[in-house]
Amino acid sequence: MDSIVGKSSALTWAVNISVVLLVLLWTIPTFGLLVSSVRDKDQLVSSGWWTSFSKVERNLIKRSAPASEQSKVDDLYVLTGNVFGDKKGVVTAFGWRSQDPMAFIPGDSVPLRKGKMLQINADGSYLLTSPIPFTSKRGSRLFVTSIEEPIFTLNNYSEVLFAEGLGKSFLNTMTVTIPATIIPILIAAFAAYALAWMEFPGRAIFLAMVVGLLVVPLQMSLIPLLKLYTDVGIGKSYLGIWLAHTGFGLPLAIYLLRNYIAGLPREIIESARVDGANEFMIFVKIILPLTFPALASFAIFQFLWVWNDLLIATVFLGNNEEQLVMTGRLRELLGSRGGNWEILTASAFVSIFVPLMVFFSLQKYLVRGLLSGSVKGG
């Protein structure tokens, strides 16, 4: 390939820049989610995440302390405090009427009605004075324009994990995923070996059946199985979903493993047969260890698929604390907390974190599996 492109450095540059653009397009959405999930929730909704490292200018409406906190200094009634509360910020302008919220610069002492005076300093501290006692239980309205330092926090994560129940859902997802990943492998491996190397009538038909079932839409299976589960008494339970994922994962597992096992050298198997080993011994002692890469590929597929599944979990598991998986929880949060981006971004990131780790550490097997599953099988 280099021979085509390498001749012109301008073209090389163009290719490099195009790849950079593609990569940016593909990563920016996820990156935005990650950055947003660690921002302060007030800043998150008031400015784009791409501005999150610069200072934020915001127009705030605050209230002074209520009348109950007033003290008397000399002849004046006084209310003091800080508009930022415990946080830090810099006031660049303030006002006391909504029509003109940026009328004054910090440090000015300005007259309000009935002889009251208001002063707001750059650090946010304010001083309200009045010749007559304050009466408002809610405090007076103060308009400030502030420049805030960017705030990054893990509070969003602690909130979703503990208060929103995502932690429990994380465990539920693990509970579904581990057995549903491991159990199909063994069942599929034996069937794959039989389809690859054993002679029996109907072998071709079974293989065709597996290939056909690969594409059967799951939607077909939902209602009949739901009815079957109710009749048999499995109902909505972990057992039911483990079995369902096993059944739905089998065609791909058998297909992938058969492709791999059929590609092993014939001599290995035949020399073992000549030595008098029976098929079971051959499978366990020779084939299974050799098949490890294909087993790993399938395990990753199945893991990602089960972890990320929403449909099967919604149908075969209940909607309660004990059974709601993370994808289901995300769906609920989308409905109930649709506008709370700090909750949604943090929850989404918790749910995609494990698959991303699996993806980046085991990508080699994933790619291998894809290639043997699709290219060879054509």
Add this chain to the structure above:
Amino acid sequence: MEQMLVALFTVVVGVLGCIAYFVGSNLLLDVIYPTSGKNSNQNIQRSSAIRPWLFMGPAIVFLVIYLVYPVINSIYLSFHGPSGKEFIGFKNYIWLAGDDKFRESLFNNMLWLLVVPAASTFFGLLAATLTDRVSWGNIAKSLIFMPMAISFIGASIIWKFVYDYRGEGDDQIGIFNAVIVHFGGEPQAWIAMPFWNSFFLMIILIWIQTGFAMVLLSAALRGIPEETIEAAILDGANPLQVFLKIQMPQMWNTIAVVWTTITILVLKVFDIVMAMTNGQWGSQVLANYMFDWMFRGHDFGRSATIALVIMVLVLPVMVWNVRNLKNEN
């Protein structure tokens, strides 16, 4: 924590159970038909006739219960009423033919079918050809491939944030509207726009599937013999001609695989629509409509009928796959 222990226990029991079945049944076979002593030849023949079925047994049971039986049962249910008990003939099909929402779903599914496989394959091909030519191509591939690992619902949240809309005048916090405002356009609530919203949902699936297409196509590109390309260059072909006339024809098989795989996925698309619009604003698709009738409509008959429509749409690909398998053997 307790249920995690139950899960781990299940893994152990399940795996041990499988092992016990396979070891036990094979041992039993060896005991019934010993391979030494008298009749050993006949016994070997018999046991090797039975053994494949021991190997295949559990898989067949699962496949039949979870995939074959449901197809048959769905056909049965499609001729029955909401509870699946009373026979109503073709009423479900007649209802379907006249149902507006069904037509909308079918229409949208067709739109998805036209756009998503084509766009994913196109971008996958673009990414494969470009990344193969830069030194940091593997890192680039890995990043473009990454969305594959993200759940549809997770991806929906990611993109809902991208499309987020604030009224004009407010700072946009969704990057898409922010870019539009930056270039002087008007911010819009994209996912609430009838017809066009489907395309914004499709972008999510294209974003996820491009990596898949790229991985397969990149492998296919590398599998093309160097000599054919070198010969073409010697003959004076320019890069575009090399790509269109030498590389593309040798990749048709892989392109077909990518295309059909994504087609199947598109027919089943559900999570994205459910999370983004739940079928509102004219964005309904078959899989979500089926789900609607199952859980909100509580009509198993109608729901099964819609599932059958998806199945019928999948059939051509299924037949094609099986025929390819035959040719290969």
